[in-house]
Structures are given as C-alpha cells and as structure tokens.
Amino acid sequence: MQFGTVLLQLSKGLVVSVEIFFLTLLFSLPLGLVVAFGRMSKNAVVRTVTKVYISIMRGTPLMLQLIVVYFGPYYLFHVRISAAYRFIAVIIGFAVNYAAYFAEIYRGGIESMPKGQYEAAQVLGYSKMQTFFRIILPQVVKRILPSVTNEIITLVKDTSLAFVIAVAEMFTVAKQIAAAETTVVPLMIAGVYYYVFNLAVALAMERIEKHYRYYEG
Amino acid sequence: MAAAWRAEIVSGACSRGIRRKIREKISMENLLEIKHMRKAFDELEVLKDISLTVKKGEVVSVIGPSGSGKSTLLRCATLLEKMDGGSLSYLGETVCKPQQGDAGDSVYVSKKELKKFHRYFGLVFQNFNLFPHYSVLKNITDAPLRVAGIPKQEAQERARELLSQLGLEDKADAYPCQLSGGQQQRVSIARALALRPEILFFDEPTSALDPELTGEVLKVIRQLAQEHMTMIIVTHEMNFAKEVSDRIIFMENGLIQEEGTPEELFHSSKERVQEFIGKLSDG
Ligand SMILES: Nc1ncnc2c1ncn2[C@@H]1O[C@H](COP(=O)(O)OP(=O)(O)OP(=O)(O)O)[C@@H](O)[C@H]1O
Ligand SMILES: [Mg+2]
Numbered sequence: 001m002q003f004g005t006v007l008l009q010l011s012k013g014l015v016v017s018v019e020i021f022f023l024t025l026l027f028s029l030p031l032g033l034v035v036a037f038g039r040m041s042k043n044a045v046v047r048t049v050t051k052v053y054i055s056i057m058r059g060t061p062l063m064l065q066l067i068v069v070y071f072g073p074y075y076l077f078h079v080r081i082s083a084a085y086r087f088i089a090v091i092i093g094f095a096v097n098y099a100a101y102f103a104e105i106y107r108g109g110i111e112s113m114p115k116g117q118y119e120a121a122q123v124l125g126y127s128k129m130q131t132f133f134r135i136i137l138p139q140v141v142k143r144i145l146p147s148v149t150n151e152i153i154t155l156v157k158d159t160s161l162a163f164v165i166a167v168a169e170m171f172t173v174a175k176q177i178a179a180a181e182t183t184v185v186p187l188m189i190a191g192v193y194y195y196v197f198n199l200a201v202a203l204a205m206e207r208i209e210k211h212y213r214y215y216e217g
Numbered sequence: 218m219a220a221a222w223r224a225e226i227v228s229g230a231c232s233r234g235i236r237r238k239i240r241e242k243i244s245m246e247n248l249l250e251i252k253h254m255r256k257a258f259d260e261l262e263v264l265k266d267i268s269l270t271v272k273k274g275e276v277v278s279v280i281g282p283s284g285s286g287k288s289t290l291l292r293c294a295t296l297l298e299k300m301d302g303g304s305l306s307y308l309g310e311t312v313c314k315p316q317q318g319d320a321g322d323s324v325y326v327s328k329k330e331l332k333k334f335h336r337y338f339g340l341v342f343q344n345f346n347l348f349p350h351y352s353v354l355k356n357i358t359d360a361p362l363r364v365a366g367i368p369k370q371e372a373q374e375r376a377r378e379l380l381s382q383l384g385l386e387d388k389a390d391a392y393p394c395q396l397s398g399g400q401q402q403r404v405s406i407a408r409a410l411a412l413r414p415e416i417l418f419f420d421e422p423t424s425a426l427d428p429e430l431t432g433e434v435l436k437v438i439r440q441l442a443q444e445h446m447t448m449i450i451v452t453h454e455m456n457f458a459k460e461v462s463d464r465i466i467f468m469e470n471g472l473i474q475e476e477g478t479p480e481e482l483f484h485s486s487k488e489r490v491q492e493f494i495g496k497l498s499d500g
Contacts, residue, residue, distance in 0.1 A: 120346035120405075123295050124360040124412065125335035134363065138350050216394040217349035 006177055006186055013170030014193050017159040020090055020169060021197075024155060027095035032102025039107050050103070057100030063164045066093040070165040090162045098155060105147045109140035142212040149205040156198045170194070246273045248308060248337075248416050248447050249294065253320035255302035256289055263289045264300070265471035266320070271416065274445040278458035281468035282493065287451040290468070291418045294449075295340045296331065299323070307337040308415065336365070339409030343421040345401045347393040353380070353404050354389040357411045365412060372411070379407040383437055399430030403437055416447040423454060455498040459483060467493065 038050035057065070070089040073079050113136055121131040160171035174190035249271040256264040263286040271277055279287050292298040294305065296312070300323050304314035312334055315321030325331065347356050357376040361367040367375075380386050383403045393401055402422055409417055419438065423431040435457050441448065442461045452458050458465055459479040467475040467482060467490050475482060475490045485491060 114346075116342060116344060116346035117348070119297055120342065120348070122297060123335065123338075123340045124408070125332070125364040126360065130363055134359070135348055142350070215349050215392040 001177065001181055006189065009173050009177060010170055010186060010189055010193060013168060013173035013190075014197070016162075016167065016169040017156075017171075018197070020094060020159045020162055020167075021156060023091045024094040024098055024159075025152070027091065028098035028102055031095060031099035032106055035099050035103035036106035036110065039103055040110070054100045054103060057097050058104075062093070062097050062158060063161050065097055066090060066161060066164050069093040069096075086165055086167050089165060090167050094155070094158070098151065101151050102148070105144050105151065106140065108147075109144040110136065112143060113139060139217070145205070145209050145212065149202070149209070152201055152205065153198055156201055157194060160194075247271070248273050248275075249449075250306045250309075251294065251303065252305075252314075253303035254290070254293060254300050254305065255320070255323075256286070256293055256298065256300050263471055264293070267303070267468075267471070267473060269466065269473070271447060271449060273415070273447055275447055275463045276442045276461050277449045278462040278465045279449060279451045279468060280453070280455070280458060280465060280493070280497075281474075285468045286471045287468055288420055291340065291420050291449070291451060295338055295418055296334065297340075299325065307334055310334075336412065337415045339412060339414035339417045341402070341406055341409055341417065341419045341422050343424050345393070345398075345405045345425075347401055347405055347408070349393050351392075352389070353385070353391050353393070353396070356393070356404060357408045360408070361411050375411055376407070379410055380404075382440075383407055384433075397430060398426045399433045402426065402430075402434045406434075406437055406441075416449065417441070419448065419450040419452070421451050421453065423452070453497055455494055469493075 035050055035054065038046050039054065041047045041050070066089065069092050070081070070086065073085075074081050117135055117139070118131060121135045126135065159169055162169045163172040163175065166172065170190050170193060174186040177186040178184055247270050249269070251267060251269045254264050254267040254269075255262075267286075267290060269277075269290075279290065281287055289298065293300040300313065302315065302320055302322050304319070304323065305312040306314070311326060312331065313323040313325040316324055348359070351359060354373065354376055357379065358369070358372040361372040361375065362369060377386070377389065380389055383406065385400060385403055385407070388396060388400060388404070393404065396404065402425075406417075406422075422438070423434050426434060431454070435454065438448070438450065438457075439461055450458070450462070462479055464476065465479050465482045466473050467485075469489065475485055475487055477485070482490060483494060485494075
C-alpha cells in the first residue's frame with residue numbers, strides 16, 4: 001500500500017475519532033451535571049443510585065462497558081443489532097462513562113464553593129436557579145477547568161477503545177493496515193496523529209483557562 | 218386619609234378612635250418587629266427570647282460576646298435561617314408568627330410570599346461575599362437587573378451614583394480581587410444599597426479589616442446614618458456604636474440583657490455590661 005493511501009485511510013479514521021470525541025463531550029458534559037445533582041440530592045434513593053452508577057462506571061473497564069452497551073440489547077431483548085448501532089453504542093458508552101467522571105469533578109467544584117456566595121445571592125433575592133447558573137456555575141467552571149482538561153485529554157486517547165466493537169476510528173484502521181502490510185508504521189503515524197490532536201485540545205483548553213484568568217478566586 | 222384626620226383634629230373632634238388610628242399609623246413606621254424570637258441548633262438554644270422593634274430611620278447597634286447569637290439574630294431576620302418560635306414582620310407585614318399566642322412555634326407565610334421580603338432588607342457580611350467573577354459595576358447592577366427588573370441604564374446610573382458616593386468612582390470596571398478589603402466592603406454596601414432596601418443589616422462589617430481600612434468603612438456607615446438609613450449593626454467597635462447609634466442592644470446567652478441609648482448603656486448599672494464595654498473600649 002502506498003504511503004499516501006495509508007495517510008488518507010488514517011485521516012478518515014481520524015475523522016471518526018474526532019466525531020466520537022466531540023459527540024462524547026456534547027453529551028457527557030451536560031449529563032455529568034445532571035449526575036452531579038443526583039449525587040448531591042437530598043433524596044437518599046437518588047443519591048444512592050447515582051453513587052452506585054458512578055462507582056460502576058469508574059470501577060470497570062470502559063472497553064467492557066462498550067461491549068455491554070453494544071451487545072446488551074441483543075442479550076436483553078433479542079433485538080437484531082444494526083450496523084448503524086455500532087457508532088451509536090460507542091457514543092452512548094463513552095457519554096455515560098465520561099458523565100460519571102465529569103459528575104465527580106463538578107461535585108468537587110460545587111462543594112468547594114464558599115457558603116457565603118449562596119447566602120449573598122439569597123439575600124439579594126436571586127432565585128435558586130439564578131444563584132446556580134449566574135453565581136455558582138461560572139465560578140465552578142473556572143475551578144474545575146484543570147481537572148476537566150485532564151479528562152478531555154484522556155478522552156482523545158480513549159477514543160481508540162472503540163476498536164473493541166469494530167468502529168472504524170483511527171486506531172482500528174491503523175491496526176488493520178498494520179496487520180495486512182505487516183508493518184508498525186501505520187501505528188506510529190496514528191500515534192503522531194493522536195499527539196497532534198491532543199496538542200490542539202491542550203491549546204484550546206489553555207485558551208479557555210486564560211480567558212477565565214480575568215479574575216482570581 | 219391624612220387630610221380627613223387633620224380636618225377632624227382641627228374641628229376638635231379628636232375621638233379615641235382617631236387617636237388609635239394615628240397610633241396605628243405610627244406603628245406602621247415600625248420597619249422591623251421581632252417578638253419572642255427563638256432559635257436553636259439541635260440542643261443548643263442560641264436565641265431564647267428576643268424582642269426588638271426598629272423604627273424607620275433608627276440606627277441600632279448590637280453588641281455582645283462571641284457566641285451570644287448576634288449573627289443568628291441577623292440571619293433569622295434576613296431569612297437565611299428559619300426561626301423556631303416568635304414572630305417577625307417588616308412594615309407590618311408578617312413573615313412568620315405563631316399560630317396562637319406570642320411565643321409559640323413560628324409559622325412562615327408561603328414561599329412565594331416570602332420572596333417579596335427580600336426587597337425590604339439588605340445584609341452586609343463580615344467577609345463581603347462579593348461575586349468574584351463580576352466586575353464591581355456588575356456586582357452592583359446584577360441584582361437590580363435580574364431580581365428587581367430595573368432597566369439596565371437606570372441600574373447602571375444608580376450604581377455609578379453609589380460608587381461615587383462611596384468614593385469608588387474609578388473602580389467600576391475593577392474586579393473584587395483587585396480591591397483592598399475596605400474597598401470590597403464598600404462595594405458590598407453599594408451592592409446592598411442598589412436595591413434600595415428599607416433596612417440594612419451589618420454583621421461585623423469591619424472585623425475582617427486592618428485598623429487603617431476600618432475607618433473608611435465606618436465613614437460610609439456614618440454617612441448613611443446621617444442620611445437616616447435604617448440600620449442594625451453588629452459591631453465590636455464601641456466608640457463607633459456610641460457615636461452613630463440611636464440605641465444599643467447588649468446581647469448575651471441568647472437574650473437582650475440591656476437596651477438603651479448609648480448614654481444609658483455606657484453608664485449602665487449592670488456590671489456585666491460595664492465590664493464588656495470597658496474591655497472593648499480600651500485602645
Ligand atoms: N448553623 C449552625 N449550626 C450549629 N450551631 C450554630 C450554627 N450557627 C451558629 N451556631 C452556634 O450558635 C451560637 C451563636 O452563634 P452566632 O454566630 O450567632 O454568635 P455571634 O454572637 O455572632 O458570635 P461572634 O461574635 O463570634 O460572631 C454559637 O455557639 C455557634 O456555634
Ligand atoms: Mg457573629
């Protein structure tokens with residue numbers, strides 16, 4: 001296979017990886033907030049259920065979770081798994097997994113907020129919603145950005161786990177070519193691609209962090 | 218109404234009924250009325266039986282040793298904490314009162330009705346609690362805009378007016394972290410004033426400040442007193458309390474132990490009051 005062809009194939013795989021990456025963030029970032037609320041709920045049942053959910057998500061391999069999401073419907077309901085479901089399963093698997101991690105980060109951030117911020121807002125007459133979305137959340141975002149950046153960088157590399165249910169993301173493609181041509185070069189190139197991808201992510205996150213540097217605290 | 222009374226008074230027909238009406242009218246000016254307020258945290262009875270009436274324009278200082286319940290009193294009055302017993306009202310409107318009697322368990326009005334009371338009071342905290350992610354101007358305008366629904370232009374004009382009154386005209390675009398403690402506290406006073414409260418509570422507004430910064434905050438409060446802003450000030454600054462207050466309240470063990478004009482308190486016959494004031498007035 002020509003070098004140019006390899007690059008092209010890998011680039012196609014990269015597009016899939018990037019899709020997994022962005023879709024996962026799109027769903028897991030807000031879902032994490034919902035899970036964090038569940039984790040901090042006054043209702044003991046809700047709190048326990050979310051706690052167990054988070055513990056399973058963090059305590060078992062993501063690869064296994066992807067397999068469960070993909071094959072689960074067949075074993076549970078005996079429905080035929082369509083080809084399109086492969087990609088959907090990857091997004092579901094990643095989103096629910098990352099939501100658990102983000103939830104814990106959010107919770108840490110929310111719990112680190114001084115009580116005085118809530119009280120000042122309450123006395124000024126802000127509603128609970130206004131207090132959370134105008135006063136608390138923007139400050140929490142600044143506080144948790146470094147941890148979120150860590151998670152996001154891990155996610156870039158984790159997208160390669162989609163190979164386990166044969167979604168043609170970059171790593172899957174690289175492995176196929178490597179096997180067919182008996183060379184590790186495609187894998188090395190994939191490594192470079194991941195690195196560049198992560199560099200871009202890190203730069204973007206740095207910019208966001210810089211944006212929040214306009215105040216201290 | 219008022220014209221009718223006057224007419225009757227002039228015509229010499231000032232009946233008892235009318236006098237009662239006038240008295241009611243005056244008691245309407247009772248901005249804040251607390252009767253038999255009780256509050257406990259689990260077993261700890263922090264407020265045992267506090268009754269306090271504040272009239273429009275009055276400046277009342279609250280003094281007392283640490284743990285005597287001063288903050289808890291302000292927190293109950295500003296609805297940050299729910300009181301257990303007794304009643305609380307602003308401008309004659311009930312926030313909570315016992316179902317029967319004066320000192321029974323407090324029953325609060327509905328959540329929806331409680332909301333409107335936030336218009337009546339402001340609270341200045343010991344450690345400011347400014348919103349660090351908002352500029353000084355936004356700290357002051359955000360609540361008027363979002364809570365009171367005041368138009369942006371008006372809110373900003375009011376904020377700039379307050380800033381210049383408090384000597385902070387050049388700080389509108391600064392962030393709280395760029396200000397000294399004294400400046401932050403003045404911004405937090407401006408933030409409270411922006412909503413035009415009827416009464417302003419201060420919980421040790423200068424306790425977190427260096428002595429040299431304390432003066433600038435006290436100056437602002439003094440200025441407000443001259444403008445007849447109704448205020449309740451918890452403070453350890455005895456000389457200041459003596460100077461600005463119409464009335465001083467000495468609290469201990471969850472009770473008001475002594476209450477009177479500064480003159481009366483500073484010459485109280487109660488040994489405990491003398492001792493406390495003496496200890497804090499030194500230096
Ligand atoms: N949320 C709470 N839970 C339990 N105990 C509390 C709570 N808030 C206050 N207390 C207790 O109530 C008592 C009175 O506290 P409060 O803060 O009202 O005193 P204070 O007069 O303001 O004292 P200081 O001068 O030190 O500020 C203290 O013993 C305090 O520990
Ligand atoms: Mg206190």
